Amino acid sequence: MNISTFAIVVHGSAKTCESHQSAQNFISAAKKLGHSIDSVFFYGNATSITIQSSRVCTVQKNWLKLSKQFQIPLQACISNAINRGAVDSQHAEETGKAVNLMDGFTLEGLGALAESIHNECRIIEFGA
Amino acid sequence: MSTQLLIIIDAETSKPKASTYLFEAIDAAMGVAAFGVTTSILFMGDCVKSAVGDDRIKIINALEFYDVENLYIFESDLDRVFDTLPLLGSQFKVLKDNEFSNLLEQHAQVLRMG
Numbered sequence: 001m002n003i004s005t006f007a008i009v010v011h012g013s014a015k016t017c018e019s020h021q022s023a024q025n026f027i028s029a030a031k032k033l034g035h036s037i038d039s040v041f042f043y044g045n046a047t048s049i050t051i052q053s054s055r056v057c058t059v060q061k062n063w064l065k066l067s068k069q070f071q072i073p074l075q076a077c078i079s080n081a082i083n084r085g086a087v088d089s090q091h092a093e094e095t096g097k098a099v100n101l102m103d104g105f106t107l108e109g110l111g112a113l114a115e116s117i118h119n120e121c122r123i124i125e126f127g128a
Numbered sequence: 129m130s131t132q133l134l135i136i137i138d139a140e141t142s143k144p145k146a147s148t149y150l151f152e153a154i155d156a157a158m159g160v161a162a163f164g165v166t167t168s169i170l171f172m173g174d175c176v177k178s179a180v181g182d183d184r185i186k187i188i189n190a191l192e193f194y195d196v197e198n199l200y201i202f203e204s205d206l207d208r209v210f211d212t213l214p215l216l217g218s219q220f221k222v223l224k225d226n227e228f229s230n231l232l233e234q235h236a237q238v239l240r241m242g
Contacts, residue, residue, distance in 0.1 A: 009239060044152055044241070080152060110159025117133055117165050123237050 005036040007116035012128030013045040014059040019126040020049065024062050026124065031070055038121045039073045041113050042105075045128065047081035050074075050105040064104045078107035133165050134235035137179075138172040139242030146242075150175055153241035154187055158194040168198035170231065175242060176205045180214050192219055200231060 008027065012019040027037055040063070042049060049060055067074050081101075082091060088101040101107065116123065135157045139149040154169070161167040169191070171179040178185055180201065191199065199220045206213055206222065216222070223231065232238060 011241070043156065044149065077156075079155065083148075110156060111163050113156075114160040114163030114165050117160065117237055118163070120236075123239065125239060127240060 003034055003036065004030075005038050005119070005121045006030060007038045007113075007119075007121035007123050008040045009113070009123055009125045010040060010042050010046040011044050011126065014049050014057065016045075017128045019046065019128060020059045020063070023124075023126040024059075024066060026126070027066055027070070027072070037070060037072045038116050038119060039075055039112065040067075041108075041116070042074070042076040042081075043113075044077075044080055045084070047076040047086060048084050050076045050081055050086050050101055050107070051084075052100050052102040056102075060102065064102075067104055074105045075108040075112045076105055077113075078109055081107050132235040133160060133167045133237045133239065134170060134231065135167060136170045136172060136238065136240045137175055137242045138240065139175045141174050141178060146175070147178070149242050150178060150185070151187070154185070154191070156239070156241060157196050158191065161195045167196050168200065168235065169196060170200040171205075172202065173205060174209050176201050177209045180206075180216055180220065181210070188219075189217070202228075 008023050010019055010023050014020040030037060063074055066072060086101055086107065087097045087099050088107045089099055092099045135153060137150065137153040139146045157167050157169050179188060197219060200223055201220055202225060203222050204225055
């Protein structure tokens with residue numbers, strides 16, 4: 001069997017669609033078969049998953065578990081995330097707002113997605 | 129040789145925040161193109177109205193400066209959305225429905241946004 005390297009792109013809010021759960025199931029299945037996962041990139045409404053709240057939802061917990069278990073970077077588009085209320089340490093310094101980015105997620109530019117494309121990963125999208 | 133990426137944008141303009149999704153999708157195209165990925169955009173469905181109509185998104189005119197030179201739309205979408213065909217910018221290529229599979233084959237990666 002050919003081993004592939006996948007880059008996962010997730011759209012859609014975890015509250016309104018199943019794209020996150022589908023992506024997580026795919027990653028677990030792919031890893032069982034020996035494939036590699038280069039990264040997970042959250043775009044659009046999916047970036048809301050990076051925001052810490054008083055109740056950590058199951059979907060967030062599962063992302064962090066997968067990331068730790070398989071060393072997969074969880075990257076969210078920085079402009080989309082900030083537009084949806086995420087605040088990382090740099091944005092907090094600039095605006096005076098409190099950091100609310102959940103540990104384990106990072107905010108990245110589109111260069112991160114471009115890098116996966118250049119690395120010839122197979123991009124698998126889970127949409128809204 | 130850079131990787132060929134096709135971004136399919138099918139934001140339905142009737143949905144809430146459709147213009148946000150449309151702009152974010154175009155942003156993504158410009159963003160990855162800036163990092164050397166050869167990027168094309170296919171506008172599908174009723175978002176062609178925003179792409180080529182009277183309320184054309186001005187940023188589309190700037191796409192060629194970000195090396196996003198190939199913009200595609202389907203003839204059937206134009207017919208469906210417009211009573212009379214709008215004047216298209218030279219960067220737009222009109223496709224027949226049966227050319228979709230060829231378009232996909234020409235690109236190593238395809239992302240759908242909107």
